[in-house]
Amino acid sequence: MPIISKQILEKAEKMKGEIIGSSLKTDREFIIEEEGREGLKKVEEEMEKIGYPLKYEKIDKYKWYPIQQDFLSLYLTQKIFNWDIEKVREWGRWGAKTNFIIKLMARMVNKDTISKLSSKYWRRYYTVGEIEFKLNYKERKGTAIIKDFIIYDVHAHFLEGYFYQIMCLMFPSKNLKVEREKIKGEDMCEFILSW
């Protein structure tokens, strides 16, 4: 029985745009960390089976790849290894910690500049979509809204972890929280942030 449904494949086919190779590289590192090289091989095999072959070793971190590669590899990995939501969030945190672009960004971005610079750095990840941070420092809460970008469940949880880690670098508080508010349409998503 195929682990990926026809609907998902159809959804993937609709996706437009590209993702930077370094993001796929960090995915590779996490899969190896958690499931070993055998696990990575499984993911590659499944990707090939569904007609989206992905050879992680050959990925160039500064090159752009079809965004479907990212979506489908995330989806398949979660399914293959039966990872729960928390594990997916951890994956997201890992990505934020190890990604070279985030490291570069973290050098420059802080809580005062994130609203201004977030779009700039989004574009370094994806060729489609936009992100907007709205932070209320007084109430210690805010939102991160992603527009023109197809969000699906696994990806949303991944981003929860991702934003959490970025917030970790920007806020001293230990009571950080990132929750997806809702999917507002097929290509829009809002995350509630508090610290």
Add this chain to the structure above:
Amino acid sequence: MRDKKTTENLLKMTIEDLEGVEKYIQELSSFLPLAVCTINPLAKIIITNSAFQKMTGFREVNIIGEKIENLFFKKEEFNKFIKSEELKKGAILKKEMVLLTKEKKKIPVNIAASARIDKDNNFLGYFIAISDISKFEILKKELERKVEERTRDLKLSNKEIEKSRNALMNILEDEEEAKKEAEDERDKTLAIFESFPEGILFFDSQNKLSYVNNIIGDFLGINIKKGIGQHIEKLKEISSLEPLVKIIGTDIKEIDKKELQLKNNLILEISSILIMREDRKIGTLVILRDITREKIIERLKTEFVSISAHQLRTPLSAVKWTLKMILDGDLGDISEEQREFLLKTYKSNQRMISLINDLLNVTRIEEGRFIYKTISQDIVKIAKEAFISCSSLAKRKKIILSFQKSNIKIPNASVDSEKISIVFQNLLDNAIHYTKQGGKVIMSLKYLKRKKQILITVKDTGVGIPKDQQKRVFKKFFRAGNALKTETVGTGLGLFISKNIVEAHHGKIWFESIENKGTKFYFTIPAEK
């Protein structure tokens, strides 16, 4: 306008450059032995290198986003350091702290921090470099320990030296005190010696004059202190010392109470004693005692006794002859009872005359007037006469008196027969008087050929002389305690006179006695050649 291909080529080159830079940074980061990390303005770790991960024990993925203060044993100290104004002004600051690893191990480290500022002067965080100084700390501690140890040793040595110094000072003080005491004692002793009425000379073991007191100068009429340090042979050359050296000899022999008349009005009694310490002679002490006054008194006393005795002897002789005439019946018959009383009176008078004679003999001896008329005499004959004169007394006391003649012919001796008779008489009288009834008295004569001496022995089985009194036997008026109980008659002058007579004949007299067993007197007279 660049065409698309040119733009793509430029982009490709830029990406290649970027990859090269990243690779270079990664290689540099891996190679760098210094632990380095970047922290943001919240002091949260953003980037670490391999050395940092190795030192802290944390993988980068586990430490990113963590507050760096958690890596230090004293968080407050680190925060104070990192928030320093100087640091924000661009200074590179260093501080020694203790790093806490993942395994909670403490590592002494040296931290260098530098603030990161962007081109718009925004504060971006810090570069932190951490170097492990544990080896240095170990070396430092080891050095400190050695310094401390050495310091302690030095302190101990100082203490020891101080202690030894104090002990030495105490010893020196004690020594000084002892020396002072010894000096005081010496001064005191010298002061005593100086004020001694007796003259004192001390000769060391080499017979060199070592000490002399003041009075010696008075005795000799010279400043003898100048002679200190000189040998006795040298001192002999001083005319006033010659008579003294003659007496004590140049070998300074031990002598006892020898008289030395230096002047008409100065008679000294000389004694010398060897001073020994643990069988080693350390010197000789010569004592000169002024006996001039004693001699004068003795002479006056002797003169008095002599005059008194002479004065007493004349009336006693008259009494003796009167009694003799009455007892012989020249003045008519007397009853037996009268005879008995008169005889007792005669005997008492006779003892009185005998005492007077003894006293006169003593005074003559002491005045040096006991003149000996020595002629060659048969000693056996003199002995026999004395024996015969005593035999009636022995018979009365029922004592066996015997005379043992020598088998060898005894040669004549040059003697004053009258005086030698006194010796025989005294020894036999004493033997008979102090021997109880039934006892024995044996007189014997022997010729000691080798010594050319005639040895006379008088042996009795009498009361003997108590050991503690034997030393005084030849002293004037000596009578032993047990003798007084046995025989009330006796002057205590007989043996004194006998000794003087024997010695005047160059003979020797001595005795052996055991109380209650008997006494054996010996005397020798030189035989004629």
